Amino acid sequence: MQETREQIVNALADGPISGPALADRLDISRTAVWKHVEHLREKGFDIDSGDAGYELAGVSGFGGIAIEYGLDAPFTIEYHDSIDSTNQRARELATAGESDVVVLADEQTGGRGRLDREWASPSGGVWLSFVLRPEIPVAHAPVFTLTAAVAVTRAAREAGVEAGIKWPNDVVIGDREAKLAGILTEVEGEADRVEWVVVGIGINANIDETDLPPSVNATSIQREVGPVDRRVFTQRLVEEFDELRSDVESVVDAWREHATTLGQRVRVETPGDTIEGMAVGVTFPGALAVDTGEERVTVTAGDCEHLRPV
Amino acid sequence: MQETREQIVNALADGPISGPALADRLDISRTAVWKHVEHLREKGFDIDSGDAGYELAGVSGFGGIAIEYGLDAPFTIEYHDSIDSTNQRARELATAGESDVVVLADEQTGGRGRLDREWASPSGGVWLSFVLRPEIPVAHAPVFTLTAAVAVTRAAREAGVEAGIKWPNDVVIGDREAKLAGILTEVEGEADRVEWVVVGIGINANIDETDLPPSVNATSIQREVGPVDRRVFTQRLVEEFDELRSDVESVVDAWREHATTLGQRVRVETPGDTIEGMAVGVTFPGALAVDTGEERVTVTAGDCEHLRPV
Numbered sequence: 001m002q003e004t005r006e007q008i009v010n011a012l013a014d015g016p017i018s019g020p021a022l023a024d025r026l027d028i029s030r031t032a033v034w035k036h037v038e039h040l041r042e043k044g045f046d047i048d049s050g051d052a053g054y055e056l057a058g059v060s061g062f063g064g065i066a067i068e069y070g071l072d073a074p075f076t077i078e079y080h081d082s083i084d085s086t087n088q089r090a091r092e093l094a095t096a097g098e099s100d101v102v103v104l105a106d107e108q109t110g111g112r113g114r115l116d117r118e119w120a121s122p123s124g125g126v127w128l129s130f131v132l133r134p135e136i137p138v139a140h141a142p143v144f145t146l147t148a149a150v151a152v153t154r155a156a157r158e159a160g161v162e163a164g165i166k167w168p169n170d171v172v173i174g175d176r177e178a179k180l181a182g183i184l185t186e187v188e189g190e191a192d193r194v195e196w197v198v199v200g201i202g203i204n205a206n207i208d209e210t211d212l213p214p215s216v217n218a219t220s221i222q223r224e225v226g227p228v229d230r231r232v233f234t235q236r237l238v239e240e241f242d243e244l245r246s247d248v249e250s251v252v253d254a255w256r257e258h259a260t261t262l263g264q265r266v267r268v269e270t271p272g273d274t275i276e277g278m279a280v281g282v283t284f285p286g287a288l289a290v291d292t293g294e295e296r297v298t299v300t301a302g303d304c305e306h307l308r309p310v
Numbered sequence: 311m312q313e314t315r316e317q318i319v320n321a322l323a324d325g326p327i328s329g330p331a332l333a334d335r336l337d338i339s340r341t342a343v344w345k346h347v348e349h350l351r352e353k354g355f356d357i358d359s360g361d362a363g364y365e366l367a368g369v370s371g372f373g374g375i376a377i378e379y380g381l382d383a384p385f386t387i388e389y390h391d392s393i394d395s396t397n398q399r400a401r402e403l404a405t406a407g408e409s410d411v412v413v414l415a416d417e418q419t420g421g422r423g424r425l426d427r428e429w430a431s432p433s434g435g436v437w438l439s440f441v442l443r444p445e446i447p448v449a450h451a452p453v454f455t456l457t458a459a460v461a462v463t464r465a466a467r468e469a470g471v472e473a474g475i476k477w478p479n480d481v482v483i484g485d486r487e488a489k490l491a492g493i494l495t496e497v498e499g500e501a502d503r504v505e506w507v508v509v510g511i512g513i514n515a516n517i518d519e520t521d522l523p524p525s526v527n528a529t530s531i532q533r534e535v536g537p538v539d540r541r542v543f544t545q546r547l548v549e550e551f552d553e554l555r556s557d558v559e560s561v562v563d564a565w566r567e568h569a570t571t572l573g574q575r576v577r578v579e580t581p582g583d584t585i586e587g588m589a590v591g592v593t594f595p596g597a598l599a600v601d602t603g604e605e606r607v608t609v610t611a612g613d614c615e616h617l618r619p620v
């Protein structure tokens with residue numbers, strides 16, 4: 001079924017073809033052709049039908065097959081109009097042995113950020129989770145948070161938004177550092193070798209100002225530069241992520257390019273401590289180096305606040 | 311039930327007490343007292359019964375309540391005569407939300423070491439897994455492998471065996487570095503904060519030379535110094551582990567004391583590379599520093615072989 005649909009899309013993309021010719025070529029009934037074409041139209045494929053037959057005029061939908069079409073990265077897209085949490089679904093797939101899947105939703109009803117914090121995920125955003133099985137030790141898993149941050153930033157910049165990265169997991173915009181996206185990386189495995197990694201990314205894409213959570217300093221692509229084509233944006237994001245993950249050692253350099261945290265005075269709250277000083281560097285797989293004036297401290301995890309210059 | 315049994319053990323430990331007096335004190339029937347006493351005897355409690363009543367003469371069994379009795383560490387012991395894998399059971403408990411449990415078995419039928427390697431676990435060993443929920447980032451989880459190695463080494467030395475630690479997870483004996491114990495740490499959680507850690511430890515305790523796996527360079531406590539009291543050994547191991555985990559920053563120093571790897575020429579096989587050089591140090595949470603002659607390389611995970619001096 002999936003394969004037939006792909007064959008139809010490819011045939012339509014190659015130029016006009018009549019229903020009977022398509023039925024012949026795929027050895028299915030004309031009624032089946034018609035049903036597939038209607039299904040594709042519903043999923044966002046713009047299919048013209050003229051005297052010469054059917055022809056693909058474009059793709060505008062935001063769904064699984066629409067995003068897989070033309071995607072230059074080896075990921076399957078599992079799309080949901082609405083889901084509790086893409087990370088939860090991704091964990092289920094990971095536990096069942098799946099890999100290289102992107103769980104994507106238009107809306108999350110129970111979205112979560114780091115440390116179980118609520119994450120508003122209304123319709124219009126790009127809420128997605130990567131299911132990965134990389135051959136890395138558990139200690140390296142945090143590099144995927146950086147990988148995701150770089151991928152989101154690059155995709156956002158292509159969409160015309162001057163995004164930057166605030167350590168460890170926020171993609172922010174402008175001097176007021178309004179939050180455009182957040183990342184939640186989860187992992188299971190042996191110390192030596194992860195079993196799976198799930199990288200959840202939530203991007204406030206086409207979200208109206210009035211639908212942004214009022215309690216946090218948030219913004220959206222729509223608010224900054226107007227609505228984005230979410231299909232193209234998601235494809236670029238997945239492609240950038242795929243390219244970066246093939247060379248994780250290079251991710252830290254790419255991260256530094258877009259970091260807003262480096263060179264700033266910061267206050268980092270860790271589970272057991274508060275560290276204040278100058279953010280002087282980031283090291284693989286994602287720790288922040290802070291110069292407190294007395295010593296150089298390396299922070300693996302925590303909440304980071306950028307302080308005004310003193 | 312559990313509580314009543316504990317109250318009986320404590321009463322018996324305090325001196326001879328008659329069945330009727332015990333029944334009165336605990337507000338249970340004399341038949342119930344007799345049943346509890348029989349149950350405790352089955353579980354390894356040596357209970358004398360003379361004219362003055364029942365009295366605890368000692369404990370010699372290797373089971374849950376026998377090990378919990380007199381244990382100076384806040385762990386529940388879940389004992390199995392035979393189990394597929396203590397790590398698997400521990401993961402189930404961890405996923406269900408449990409913490410501070412030790413799953414212990416006399417025999418494992420499907421024991422596994424690092425990277426899914428088989429781990430022979432005949433009756434007579436000490437096969438156990440800690441279920442923990444520490445407040446640490448995932449990247450710090452490998453410190454529990456070091457913690458376990460130090461705890462095993464200390465308990466083995468108390469038992470008269472001159473054990474040492476071979477990076478990353480083997481406790482070995484003598485110049486031929488015969489393997490006495492192995493450790494497998496598993497983890498699940500967010501990059502920032504683990505959900506749970508399971509630390510599996512397999513110790514060839516009272517295992518006859520003929521029951522040791524012939525294909526690997528293995529030894530047992532029994533082979534080195536004769537049989538050990540597994541109850542006392544397990545208690546000391548759990549107590550050492552408990553003390554070390556309360557100050558994980560100190561674990562690396564304790565590890566260095568017993569390390570056989572430091573100062574040796576080593577060959578480390580990592581998933582993507584082979585590194586040869588002098589093992590010059592270990593850093594938190596457990597990486598090995600190797601001086602190749604050209605550079606100093608930090609290795610997070612891999613198989614380490616000690617080479618003969620050149």
